[in-house]
Amino acid sequence: MTATQLTLIQIDNYGPWTVTPEPRREMDLQTMQSRLFADLAQFVGSRDGYVFFTRFDNMVAVTNGLDRTDHELLQESIGNRYPVTVSLGIGVDDDPAEALEAATERVQAAGSAQSPERTEALAGEFVAEPADADVHIAHFDVNDATTKYTDRLNEFDSFIRIEQAYASLMRYMREAHGALSFFVGGDNVIAVCPDLDGDDYRAAIDHVATEVGVDLKVGVGAAATPQEAGIDAKHALEDCRYEGTLVEFA
Numbered sequence: 001m002t003a004t005q006l007t008l009i010q011i012d013n014y015g016p017w018t019v020t021p022e023p024r025r026e027m028d029l030q031t032m033q034s035r036l037f038a039d040l041a042q043f044v045g046s047r048d049g050y051v052f053f054t055r056f057d058n059m060v061a062v063t064n065g066l067d068r069t070d071h072e073l074l075q076e077s078i079g080n081r082y083p084v085t086v087s088l089g090i091g092v093d094d095d096p097a098e099a100l101e102a103a104t105e106r107v108q109a110a111g112s113a114q115s116p117e118r119t120e121a122l123a124g125e126f127v128a129e130p131a132d133a134d135v136h137i138a139h140f141d142v143n144d145a146t147t148k149y150t151d152r153l154n155e156f157d158s159f160i161r162i163e164q165a166y167a168s169l170m171r172y173m174r175e176a177h178g179a180l181s182f183f184v185g186g187d188n189v190i191a192v193c194p195d196l197d198g199d200d201y202r203a204a205i206d207h208v209a210t211e212v213g214v215d216l217k218v219g220v221g222a223a224a225t226p227q228e229a230g231i232d233a234k235h236a237l238e239d240c241r242y243e244g245t246l247v248e249f250a
Contacts, residue, residue: 002094002133002134002135002136002193002194002195002222003064003092003093003094003127003130003131003134004062004064004092004093004094004095004096004099004134004135004136004192004194005062005063005064005066005090005091005092005099005126005127005134006060006061006062006063006090006091006092006096006099006100006103006180006192007060007061007062007063007066007071007088007089007090007103007124008058008059008060008088008089008090008091008100008103008104008106008107009040009051009058009059009060009061009086009087009088010057010058010059010086010087010088010089010107010113011036011057011058011084011085011086011113012084012085012086012087012113012118012119012120012121013084013113013114013115013116013118013119014057014084014113014114015057015113015114016114016116017083017084032082032083033056033057034056036056036078036082036084037051037053037056037059039077039078039081040059040061040074040078043074043077044061044063044066044074045227047063047065047066047070048064048065048225048226048227048228049061049062049063049064049065049066049225049226049227050062050137050190050192050226050227050230052182052184052190054182057113060100060180060182062135062137062192062226063090063226064127064130064134064135064224064225064226065127065130065224065225065226066126067126068122068126071088071090071122072122074086074088075088075120075122079120085119085120086120087107087110087118087119087120087121087122088107088121088122088123088124089102089103089104089105089106089107089108089110089121089123089124090103090106090123090124090125090126091103091104091105091106091124091125092124092125092126092127094194094195095178095194096178096179096180096192096193096194097174097178097179097180098178100180102124102125103124106121106123106124107121107123109123110123130224130225131224132222132223132224133195133222133223133224134222134223134224135192135222135223135224135225135226135228135229136192136193136194136195136196136220136221136222136229137190137191137192137193137220137221137222137226137229137230137232137233138179138190138191138193138196138201138218138219138220138233139188139189139190139191139218139219139220139221139230139233139234139236139237140169140181140188140189140190140191140216140217140218141187141188141189141216141217141218141219141237141240142162142165142187142214142215142216143215143216143217144215145158145162145186145187149161149162149187161212161214162183162187162214163183164212164214165187165189165208165212165214165216166181166183166189168207168208168211168212168214169181169189169191169204169207169208169216170182170189172204172207172208173191173193173204176200176203176204177193177194177196177200178194179191179192179193179194179196180192190230190233192226193220195222196220198247198249201218201220201246201247202246202247204216204218205217205218205246205247216246217237217240217241217245217246217247218237218240218246218247218248219232219233219234219235219236219237219238219239219240219248219249219250220233220236220247220248220249220250221233221234221235221236221249221250222250232250233250235250236248236249236250
């Protein structure tokens with residue numbers, strides 16, 4: 001059984017802010033977004049959580065191990081150092097997609113993403129006592145990406161192939177299992193999942209190979225916190241490389 005705790009991080013009133021009193025330079029906005037993500041990743045990561053950038057004005061964090069005080073401190077830290085604030089919604093469920101749905105509903109109930117009246121909303125539930133296998137993390141990797149793409153194609157065409165694989169995997173895992181998959185750079189995708197077996201992961205890999213012609217492998221870990229599960233997944237992925245297998249569990 002899993003009990004995934006997900007936090008939706010949404011910048012307050014961001015759209016209007018980017019064009020007030022006049023449109024802001026795009027690279028200034030990109031710089032702020034990347035710094036904000038880095039600070040969130042450092043804060044949550046130091047507490048054994050994960051953060052994924054999704055659309056940058058909205059980010060998703062796996063926060064098993066973080067309580068309400070941690071979330072309040074995160075809001076205070078961002079509010080002290082940035083010209084924007086963030087609202088946080090937290091949901092818990094064995095199905096990650098359902099946990100995010102609950103987190104999203106709580107942020108939306110506090111007001112629109114473009115409402116100047118909504119500032120630093122915080123609502124949700126928390127995992128009371130993290131268990132050893134609450135969080136399941138799957139780390140997917142493209143087989144021979146350097147040989148097949150990086151060393152053969154121009155960067156944009158390589159990017160297209162990797163993004164096609166990511167989109168195919170992301171959609172399949174969401175629809176088939178309620179798992180949430182996030183591109184994390186290079187040829188890597190990390191998914192927060194319910195308790196799945198080897199056949200489930202092999203079916204996902206087969207789906208991507210059939211739909212877009214990209215071959216994947218995956219390592220899977222389970223632990224009380226995302227960081228613990230994630231490092232176990234990385235070790236399992238190394239087992240795939242060493243053994244020549246497609247799916248390995250830590």
